Amino acid sequence: GQNIDQPTEMTAxxxxxxxxxxxxxxxxxxxxxxxxxxxxxxxxxxSYNVLDGLEEKGRFSSFLSRSKGYSxxxxxxxxxxxxxxxxxxxxxxxxxxxxxxxxxxxxxP
Amino acid sequence: xxVVSQHPSRVICxxxxxxxxxxxxxxxxxxxxxxxxxxPKKSLMLMATSNEGSKATYEQGVEKDKFLINHASLTxxxxxxxxxxxxDSSFYICSAPGTSEADTQYFGxxxxxxxx
Numbered sequence: 668g669q670n671i672d673q674p675t676e677m678t679a680x681x682x683x684x685x686x687x688x689x690x691x692x693x694x695x696x697x698x699x700x701x702x703x704x705x706x707x708x709x710x711x712x713x714s715y716n717v718l719d720g721l722e723e724k725g726r727f728s729s730f731l732s733r734s735k736g737y738s739x740x741x742x743x744x745x746x747x748x749x750x751x752x753x754x755x756x757x758x759x760x761x762x763x764x765x766x767x768x769x770x771x772x773x774x775x776p
Numbered sequence: 777x778x779v780v781s782q783h784p785s786r787v788i789c790x791x792x793x794x795x796x797x798x799x800x801x802x803x804x805x806x807x808x809x810x811x812x813x814x815x816p817k818k819s820l821m822l823m824a825t826s827n828e829g830s831k832a833t834y835e836q837g838v839e840k841d842k843f844l845i846n847h848a849s850l851t852x853x854x855x856x857x858x859x860x861x862x863x864d865s866s867f868y869i870c871s872a873p874g875t876s877e878a879d880t881q882y883f884g885x886x887x888x889x890x891x892x
Binding site: 702704709710711712715752754756761762763764765766768769 | 785812820869886
């Protein structure tokens with residue numbers, strides 16, 4: 668079956684760095700998405716990786732290893748507003764999205 | 777874990793026809809479901825909130841007569857794109873909130889609509 672795994676919850680301190688991991692097993696691969704979702708709001712697009720390596724975008728970076736079925740989202744210089752759920756989603760061979768359950772990130776002062 | 781399914785996964789239709797997309801919660805009940813539209817490498821745009829037994833709540837700018845939503849049961853919501861046009865071609869995704877935590881959302885795999 669198809670499966671996406673990411674931690675349920677993580678806690679980090681303001682100003683620190685946190686890495687949210689995502690592992691996947693899917694039938695085919697056509698890219699991996701990271702979304703941020705604040706409670707009661709629609710998910711916001713953060714990144715899209717289709718090739719191996721690190722994509723950096725400001726304080727957020729996303730890494731992909733297709734051979735390992737692994738990705739991570741790295742958040743630097745954490746701010747209180749980064750408290751949210753972070754969703755990992757993979758597009759399979761049919762371009763269907765397989766969603767992780769999301770990681771709730773709690774930022775403490 | 778909770779699973780949300782969508783049917784069909786992909787549909788191609790002619791301009792002017794109507795297309796119905798189903799969203800089902802497979803192992804839990806959902807009094808509320810959300811319909812999104814995804815643009816390539818963009819955030820999901822919330823279109824409407826589907827409420828079981830009552831009218832859907834549409835976001836500003838979304839035509840309710842064009843995107844008909846029916847939440848007929850606690851496990852099924854449907855989105856009908858009426859008189860579809862090529863600009864309606866997109867990826868439509870539904871989600872349903874989990875029952876254990878208020879801020880948990882379970883997303884469907886999406887439906888790719890292509891209007892010729």
